[in-house]
Amino acid sequence: MTAWRDATRRVVLSFAGAGRSAGATSGARLRSFRTSGSWHAPCFEPGQVGWEASWMRNGSTILIPVDFSGHSRAAARRGCEFAVASDATLHLVHARPPKPDDGSRAEEGAEDAGRDPASVRALAQLADELAPRGARLLVRLEQDEPVAMIRDWVAADRADLVIVGAHDFDPPGRVFAGSVSERTLHACAAPLMIVKENEAEAGQPVRRILFPTDFSDASHAALELAIEWARLLEADIEVFHAVAEGRPAYADQPEWTAAELGMAGRRDRALDRLQALLSRLRDRGVRAGAELSYGPPSLEIVKRAQRSRAQVVVMGRCGRSAGSPGRFGGVAEQVLKHVKCSVLFGGRSPASA
Numbered sequence: 001m002t003a004w005r006d007a008t009r010r011v012v013l014s015f016a017g018a019g020r021s022a023g024a025t026s027g028a029r030l031r032s033f034r035t036s037g038s039w040h041a042p043c044f045e046p047g048q049v050g051w052e053a054s055w056m057r058n059g060s061t062i063l064i065p066v067d068f069s070g071h072s073r074a075a076a077r078r079g080c081e082f083a084v085a086s087d088a089t090l091h092l093v094h095a096r097p098p099k100p101d102d103g104s105r106a107e108e109g110a111e112d113a114g115r116d117p118a119s120v121r122a123l124a125q126l127a128d129e130l131a132p133r134g135a136r137l138l139v140r141l142e143q144d145e146p147v148a149m150i151r152d153w154v155a156a157d158r159a160d161l162v163i164v165g166a167h168d169f170d171p172p173g174r175v176f177a178g179s180v181s182e183r184t185l186h187a188c189a190a191p192l193m194i195v196k197e198n199e200a201e202a203g204q205p206v207r208r209i210l211f212p213t214d215f216s217d218a219s220h221a222a223l224e225l226a227i228e229w230a231r232l233l234e235a236d237i238e239v240f241h242a243v244a245e246g247r248p249a250y251a252d253q254p255e256w257t258a259a260e261l262g263m264a265g266r267r268d269r270a271l272d273r274l275q276a277l278l279s280r281l282r283d284r285g286v287r288a289g290a291e292l293s294y295g296p297p298s299l300e301i302v303k304r305a306q307r308s309r310a311q312v313v314v315m316g317r318c319g320r321s322a323g324s325p326g327r328f329g330g331v332a333e334q335v336l337k338h339v340k341c342s343v344l345f346g347g348r349s350p351a352s353a
């Protein structure tokens with residue numbers, strides 16, 4: 001059953017098994033609740049979209065996996081602001097991993113999802129809490145592994161932005177390699193925001209976005225995402241570049257002279273590029289400033305995010321400084337680990353997944 005508006009402006013919970021819709025909701029008591037604003041059925045268009053070029057479209061959707069922890073509630077609060085600003089529909093989805101095969105019929109999976117009254121009540125309570133924020137909300141209970149659920153939603157072109165809480169992305173005592181965060185970043189081709197603030201902080205309006213750049217193609221693509229959200233949220237952008245010691249990753253460009261590869265030459269070149277980016281932002285109607293620093297990029301980005309009081313850092317998943325082209329890691333990984341605010345990663349094309 002699909003959840004959308006009915007004649008009385010109610011939203012009903014929908015249930016689905018792993019990878020398919022469920023027609024049966026036996027055993028579940030569907031609860032309706034009202035939110036502010038007008039409701040309409042979500043409009044999913046087929047085909048791929050250009051994530052960074054302009055991901056907004058009619059019927060845009062934001063997916064927020066929830067486990068009812070404070071971290072996922074923080075993600076939901078931040079998601080409400082983004083949904084209202086972009087006129088998108090916010091999908092709150094609680095995914096329960098399937099039970100080990102005990103010989104029961106596979107058809108019972110979807111029905112079992114509906115027989116989880118605690119999750120049904122928790123979804124309804126969360127929607128009630130978020131209702132005053134004015135976002136269009138749809139809630140859903142699925143029986144699937146969370147990362148697989150996110151991947152399937154994006155692959156089916158049902159999510160234009162995914163927002164998750166940091167709780168699921170930094171399990172205590174686990175190294176980053178092979179963690180849920182790495183698997184999701186690899187599985188999710190759509191733009192992905194990881195909310196690291198608490199509920200109170202995530203509920204505050206986003207007024208400052210930090211955009212760190214190494215002037216790579218990945219950074220330029222992420223810039224389009226930063227511009228779009230800055231305009232929608234009426235936020236400022238600070239463009240940031242850290243000049244690191246050692247041979248720069250772009251030293252193989254033939255137009256660079258030996259003098260320009262020195263620290264002073266690299267600074268001058270970076271200042272020129274920052275000025276060009278500022279002109280581009282102002283031409284797009286975005287309030288912007290720039291900052292240049294010296295030192296390891298990941299450390300300098302984390303320090304700058306704190307000093308500038310940025311609420312969101314927007315960056316590519318990989319760049320010239322990444323360990324291997326096309327893979328998440330390097331600077332992006334370190335920033336995600338240590339920064340205190342939300343991090344929004346640009347999407348990638350299916351070919352690079």
